[in-house]
Structure formats: structure tokens, C-alpha cells
Amino acid sequence: NAGVTQTPKFRILKIGQSMTLQCTQDMNHNYMYWYRQDPGMGLKLIYYSVGAGITDKGEVPNGYNVSRSTTEDFPLRLELAAPSQTSVYFCASSYPNDGSLGGRGKTQYFGPGTRLLVL
């Protein structure tokens, strides 16, 4: 299994441009998450999804959109890039943590991240 993959690894955007960060997982996980990590800070949840067709906002959703048309893919869209969106973006996936899967339901698996610079 490749696990969680993210593309691109690095991107420079100009203010006002748009782009889509791609995230794919091959573990058949129901749940997927997008986080951002600013320098010297912890990760903050942007959006998450509990299954295809279902998405919900996290702590910092403004300026972003997501969609979940398949179990495997969870793209993150930036419509009008702003310097405040300069960050490292991590995608993660997991099984639902409802106790039915024991330990397997408790851990999130992270991708390698996409470094985004908005100038």
C-alpha cells in the first residue's frame, strides 16, 4: 500500500490564483482530513470527511473548499490564494473511531505534506 499520497510537494502561487491540492489514500479508510501547519505551530484542522459525499468544516475552513466524490480522493481547493494561506498542508485518513475496530479505528495516517507559498 502507498498509504496517503499528496501532490504537489511544493507550489508557489501568486495572490488571487487558485489551485487544488490532491490527496489520495489506498487503505479504504472512510474518514479523511485536511490540516495546515504554520511555522512553529501545531496542525489545525481545515475540513474533514466521514465518507464519500459528506464533508464538514474544521477549525479553520475559511478560504478553502473540499469535495469527496470517491472513498480514495479528498482534494482541497484554494479559490483566491492569500499570503495568509502560506503553510504546509497535510492530508490524513483513518477508520471511524466508533470502537468497533479496536486499535485500527484510533490512528490517523498522514501524507508527506504539500508546502505552499503565496506571494
Added chain:
Amino acid sequence: KQEVTQIPAALSVPEGENLVLNCSFTDSAIYNLQWFRQDPGKGLTSLLLIQSSQREQTSGRLNASLDKSSGRSTLYIAASQPGDSATYLCAVRPTNTGTASKLTFGTGTRLQVTL
């Protein structure tokens, strides 16, 4: 609002030393607490997960403890090695998030183990 703090922000120790990383959280209504390792340019790897009903978890040279009532967790690394150099993040999962693990992360401790 849950806030997670990690002290120290950075730590440098000689190889072989035992060390403790600290994590504190403001809301004790947590479902579990996790310690992650983050290597430069890489994603996060889960090291240990402690359920709210547990006191500690061990994996090899790592031992994590949880005192939910006081809002504290520690990660103990025994006999540190240069390969342990990384940033260590703790994250808590609140009790009111259903089956989604909406984690709140600390800012991390950057550890360097020198030869």
C-alpha cells in the same frame, strides 16, 4: 476551547540520555491523547495513543503517561539515540466529536540528540 501546550519548544541532549517531553491541555474532556513524531519534510507518524481511561502506554524505549484530571501528559524516551531527532507533537481528541478524530495539536518539541 481546547488548547494544547508543549514544553520545551526545543531540546538538545547527548546520546544515551533519558529525557521527558511535556504536554498540557486545558480541557480534560478528552477521548484520547496521541504522541506523534514528525521528521523534516515528512508527514506525522503515530507513536503512542492513550485512551482517557488509561494511565500510560509503552512501546520500546517510549513511555507515555496521562493524567487527565490535571491536563498533563509526558513522553519519556529512554537511552536516546541520534535517530530520535525529530519534532514530537501531542494531540488530543475531544469527547464531543462523534466518530471523527478531530484532533487538537500542540506546537511540538523539536528534539536533537547529539553524538
